[in-house]
Amino acid sequence: MTHFPDTRRSLVTAVKSGDGDERARALETLAEAYWRPVYTYVRLKGGLQHDEAADLTQEFFARLVEKDWLARFDASRTRLRTYLRVLVDGLVANESKARNRLKRGGGIKVLSLDLEAVRREVEERRSSGERSPEDFFEREWVRSVFSLAVTRLRDRTTASGQEKRFGVFSAFDLEEAVGSADARPSYQDLALRFGMTVVDVTNQLAAARRDFRRIILDLLRELTVSDAEFRAEARALFGVEPPA
Amino acid sequence: MRLKDAALDRLRDAVRTPDLSGTRYRLVGPVAAGGMGAVYEVEDEVLKRRLALKVVDVPLDGETPAQALLGEAEVLARLEHPGLVPVHDAGRLPDGRAFYAMKLVRGERLDVHLARVPLLPERLRLFLRVCEPVAFANSNGVVHRDLKPSNVMVGPFGEVLVLDWGLARSVEAREFGDASGTPGFMAPEQAAGGPVDERADVFGLGALLGAMVRVPPAPFQPKALEAIVVRATAPDRSDRYPDVPALAADVTRLLDGERVEAHAEGPLERAGRLLRRHRVAVGLVAAYLLTRGLFILFRR
Numbered sequence: 001m002t003h004f005p006d007t008r009r010s011l012v013t014a015v016k017s018g019d020g021d022e023r024a025r026a027l028e029t030l031a032e033a034y035w036r037p038v039y040t041y042v043r044l045k046g047g048l049q050h051d052e053a054a055d056l057t058q059e060f061f062a063r064l065v066e067k068d069w070l071a072r073f074d075a076s077r078t079r080l081r082t083y084l085r086v087l088v089d090g091l092v093a094n095e096s097k098a099r100n101r102l103k104r105g106g107g108i109k110v111l112s113l114d115l116e117a118v119r120r121e122v123e124e125r126r127s128s129g130e131r132s133p134e135d136f137f138e139r140e141w142v143r144s145v146f147s148l149a150v151t152r153l154r155d156r157t158t159a160s161g162q163e164k165r166f167g168v169f170s171a172f173d174l175e176e177a178v179g180s181a182d183a184r185p186s187y188q189d190l191a192l193r194f195g196m197t198v199v200d201v202t203n204q205l206a207a208a209r210r211d212f213r214r215i216i217l218d219l220l221r222e223l224t225v226s227d228a229e230f231r232a233e234a235r236a237l238f239g240v241e242p243p244a
Numbered sequence: 245m246r247l248k249d250a251a252l253d254r255l256r257d258a259v260r261t262p263d264l265s266g267t268r269y270r271l272v273g274p275v276a277a278g279g280m281g282a283v284y285e286v287e288d289e290v291l292k293r294r295l296a297l298k299v300v301d302v303p304l305d306g307e308t309p310a311q312a313l314l315g316e317a318e319v320l321a322r323l324e325h326p327g328l329v330p331v332h333d334a335g336r337l338p339d340g341r342a343f344y345a346m347k348l349v350r351g352e353r354l355d356v357h358l359a360r361v362p363l364l365p366e367r368l369r370l371f372l373r374v375c376e377p378v379a380f381a382n383s384n385g386v387v388h389r390d391l392k393p394s395n396v397m398v399g400p401f402g403e404v405l406v407l408d409w410g411l412a413r414s415v416e417a418r419e420f421g422d423a424s425g426t427p428g429f430m431a432p433e434q435a436a437g438g439p440v441d442e443r444a445d446v447f448g449l450g451a452l453l454g455a456m457v458r459v460p461p462a463p464f465q466p467k468a469l470e471a472i473v474v475r476a477t478a479p480d481r482s483d484r485y486p487d488v489p490a491l492a493a494d495v496t497r498l499l500d501g502e503r504v505e506a507h508a509e510g511p512l513e514r515a516g517r518l519l520r521r522h523r524v525a526v527g528l529v530a531a532y533l534l535t536r537g538l539f540i541l542f543r544r
Contacts, residue, residue: 142252142256143247143252146247146255146256147245147247150245150247150255151245173251173254173255173258174247174254174255175251184254202265203265206263206265206338209258209259209263209339210263210338210339212255212258213259213263213339213340216259217302231302234302235301235302237256237259238259238260238301238302
């Protein structure tokens, strides 16, 4: 039986590392995985404007480090993302105090990322009254994990000279379809586009998806603390919806 | 990188869908989903037939659900019975997920099917057919441990199949510390994580019988039936039927209008049962006596 963690060290542990580089990398990945969910949640739950929510998101990550909030996380009682959301709840509740906060970064370059797209989407969703802030937090968390995994897959395939593999994966699974939202290029189209046979397209796509699944599992190992939490999160992402 | 909703949904589908590349199977679609995995309909491209592929939902090496799934396949492969789904293949898919391929069963769950079986005798006969594969498995040293209406399938020709042997254990294993099962259908010794034997399945079948006559309710439920359920689900397993055939025999006696072992009937109950059992003969005698009486009356 595989015991957690096997090859990957949990970010929660790495954040407390004595090694400065390891700590910085862990914080960066943690922030990458959570800044979108936190920003979205702060906007919807706290009813804040973009600038205020962006500041509060920055504030959250700063405090996470300064107050050593992760040290109090108990994986036997809850999932990390639920724990973090509860912490954000507290921060939002104290928002009036936080309005007077100094703008700080805590050493994390969170907001250099594309906040504009998130801002637009949150405003659209908020005006349409869809979903609760908690649902948004969950959805944004999944989006962050998958986005990180896509970036890692792209970096790995590029480093190993397998750009076509990522190209096929991207064209079939990522690119915005033209016309219908469900339309995808056919394997024949992809074979012509990438100069390979249809069988190669099938194989490259299957291999890319296999790598993608492994990367997601690796990420989940990093983003969770206990074996049980890891399995619960993996099941949440991989679990099959019952047919209608 | 920020994924758009459509891409995110496609990727979630892609990671959930089992990777059948390089295998003999082609995905047709999902059939059912459970706690640890899902069942898909697939086309076996070598033998050109449709099969069901049961797959754990997370591609992890050596994890417990995968071991349980492969253990289930092993158990089913050992047991050949018309009431059990035959297994054709088992192993790991290219993405690491454990799977096994089995006959594709079309039909409906017992709890759904019961809505169309209003009469008690029909339900009891259905129950007896559930008992058959369980008794067979028990006689081969295997205990199901998770008998409940949703784990029984009734096919279009009335065939009854007992599914989901994921919790099945060898009687000899006598394991401790595994309290898996379904509350309400799980024997107390199983819930306590203690060793189990075929009497755990007697309990499960007793609970199943109770559910079969309750939901939706059968119109007439004799006290003897209640006594059978009570005995089969006795908290202390030494008070239960010793095995599934003994339980089935008592249900058969009830169906045949004979006295059941689990119930001490009173004189009136006994008379009622005998009247029901011999209603044709009683009817003929009554008709004879009535005719005779009328004949005597009119002769005067």
